[in-house]
Amino acid sequence: xxxxxxxxxxxxxxxxxxxxxALAAPVQSPTEVTIAGQNGDYxxxxxxxxxxxxENDRNVKVYKMLGGSPSPSTDQKIxxxxxxxxxxxxxxxxxxxxxxxxxxxxxxxxxxxxxxxRSPVIVR
Numbered sequence: 682x683x684x685x686x687x688x689x690x691x692x693x694x695x696x697x698x699x700x701x702x703a704l705a706a707p708v709q710s711p712t713e714v715t716i717a718g719q720n721g722d723y724x725x726x727x728x729x730x731x732x733x734x735x736e737n738d739r740n741v742k743v744y745k746m747l748g749g750s751p752s753p754s755t756d757q758k759i760x761x762x763x764x765x766x767x768x769x770x771x772x773x774x775x776x777x778x779x780x781x782x783x784x785x786x787x788x789x790x791x792x793x794x795x796x797x798x799r800s801p802v803i804v805r
Contacts, residue, residue: 709796710735716743716787716800724774725787725800727764735795736771739764743775746784751799753788764789781805 710731718724723743729735740763744756760775773787784802791797 712795712798714787714789714798714800721779721781722777727771739789741773741789743787751786
């Protein structure tokens, strides 16, 4: 009887371990977003080792920083674009936003397969 209980307990433990690993979140590929531009015209690239899932069709948001550090929840969103294939990586551009002076950054959110990223802040 003890042997059957030990076998059942071991089977339950192994089954539970497999169930837990099956429910674990998938590993997200690191993603990088860049920003550049002059006179209110902001553009950049989205880069990742997983080009298929993490570069093309990524929604990029551009913010004007209002406080002392980037905070997408409180900073002013000045434009968005969807990254499109362009050579080695995907490119995005919001065109002329009209915002020529201040501190600006771009952000790409996470997806099921891809990590989020925020560009360095640029000062214009």
